[in-house]
Amino acid sequence: MKKRLFLSATMLAVAALSSVSAIAQTNTFKIGLILPMTGQQATTGRQIEAAARLYMAQNGDNVAGKKIELIVKDDTSVPDVTRRLAQELIVNDKVNVLAGFGITPSAFATAPLATQSKTPMVVMAAATSSITQASPYIVRTSFTLAQAAVAMGDWAPKNGIKKVVTLVSDYGPGIDAEKYFKERLTFNGGQVAESLRVPLRNPDFAPFLQKVRDLKPDALFVFVPSGAGAAVMKQFLERGMDKAGIKLIGTGDVTDDDQLNDMGDGALGVVTSHHYSAAHPSALNKKFVEAFGKANKGLRPNFMAVGGYDGMRVIYEALKITKGKGGGEALLAAMKGQIFESPRGPMFIDAQTRDVVQNIYLRKVERKGGQLYNVEFDVIKDVKDPGKEK
Numbered sequence: 001m002k003k004r005l006f007l008s009a010t011m012l013a014v015a016a017l018s019s020v021s022a023i024a025q026t027n028t029f030k031i032g033l034i035l036p037m038t039g040q041q042a043t044t045g046r047q048i049e050a051a052a053r054l055y056m057a058q059n060g061d062n063v064a065g066k067k068i069e070l071i072v073k074d075d076t077s078v079p080d081v082t083r084r085l086a087q088e089l090i091v092n093d094k095v096n097v098l099a100g101f102g103i104t105p106s107a108f109a110t111a112p113l114a115t116q117s118k119t120p121m122v123v124m125a126a127a128t129s130s131i132t133q134a135s136p137y138i139v140r141t142s143f144t145l146a147q148a149a150v151a152m153g154d155w156a157p158k159n160g161i162k163k164v165v166t167l168v169s170d171y172g173p174g175i176d177a178e179k180y181f182k183e184r185l186t187f188n189g190g191q192v193a194e195s196l197r198v199p200l201r202n203p204d205f206a207p208f209l210q211k212v213r214d215l216k217p218d219a220l221f222v223f224v225p226s227g228a229g230a231a232v233m234k235q236f237l238e239r240g241m242d243k244a245g246i247k248l249i250g251t252g253d254v255t256d257d258d259q260l261n262d263m264g265d266g267a268l269g270v271v272t273s274h275h276y277s278a279a280h281p282s283a284l285n286k287k288f289v290e291a292f293g294k295a296n297k298g299l300r301p302n303f304m305a306v307g308g309y310d311g312m313r314v315i316y317e318a319l320k321i322t323k324g325k326g327g328g329e330a331l332l333a334a335m336k337g338q339i340f341e342s343p344r345g346p347m348f349i350d351a352q353t354r355d356v357v358q359n360i361y362l363r364k365v366e367r368k369g370g371q372l373y374n375v376e377f378d379v380i381k382d383v384k385d386p387g388k389e390k
């Protein structure tokens with residue numbers, strides 16, 4: 001009798017516990033944020049995590065009756081690690097959304113898992129055009145290199161830059177930048193004298209820059225991923241390329257706001273095309289930059305931060321629209337077509353492509369209030385990813 005009583009009491013306790021955890025389960029909404037927090041892309045992880053936490057601090061962690069839980073994992077920007085972490089987040093943590101993805105290979109490694117598990121995957125950083133085609137569950141809040149590079153291919157030849165050498169990191173986004181810049185430059189009467197590609201990991205720019213010097217182009221067009229820009233700038237100046245009359249141009253990754261202020265006066269005058277500058281003159285951006293700095297010991301947000309901040313917005317809104325009741329399919333549907341003002345300017349998630357449509361700005365490095373900024377001087381409005389048109 002005693003034993004039976006004990007057993008049923010235990011069973012009751014177990015049943016009670018599991019129903020508590022079932023409630024906890026259904027009342028939490030988990031976001032698995034996979035980022036490079038260490039290694040070569042660590043600045044990307046630091047920026048996006050800080051932006052995601054800022055968004056949560058400003059908007060609360062209670063949405064549509066759910067408690068938002070952010071689970072941050074460091075993939076060290078190794079795609080096999082990204083895939084393993086995504087698998088664990090889906091199977092063990094039962095996350096509702098996957099997010100982050102600092103580099104293109106990490107996004108590609110995870111895409112099949114998003115499809116199999118029907119988990120929306122919000123790409124906040126990686127920027128190769130074809131990523132969104134790797135899974136119907138991918139939504140992107142960063143940008144594409146094709147979007148940014150085309151604007152530079154239009155601007156350069158109209159501003160006396162005809163002969164250009166391109167130098168890109170040898171992987172997805174670099175290949176896109178090279179292709180779309182060259183196509184547009186050539187269309188506008190310019191010419192690419194040589195296309196150079198450097199390895200993604202531990203690149204040594206010196207031999208490539210020597211080659212550029214010998215070719216004497218009007219400009220060197222550069223794409224390197226966020227975090228590598230300062231090294232390019234340093235070697236470009238050390239080799240006196242600017243004094244030899246060669247201009248530095250590129251997508252805004254090279255004059256990344258995370259590093260720009262430490263690049264020195266040599267960076268002054270560098271023109272780039274991109275979707276975000278910390279100096280974007282809107283009231284919303286001023287508030288964003290100020291709050292981000294305040295929460296992070298004066299750190300300036302870069303374009304990675306804004307991708308993370310807007311990615312959180314897209315997730316929060318999807319949860320509101322579905323009233324906290326939808327699964328992966330419903331959330332995905334509610335992410336498509338979102339339109340809102342971002343710190344970068346107006347932003348739209350194209351329902352067809354699940355990719356971001358946004359303004360691309362031409363910017364020049366200037367000193368403002370003692371600090372170096374990418375100051376916007378022209379805008380191409382509502383640019384769709386040109387990489388989707390073919």
Ligand code: PHB
Binds near residue numbers: 103125128173224225
């Ligand atoms: C990418 O790997 O897709 C990537 C990373 C950093 C950037 C741009 C693209 O700045």
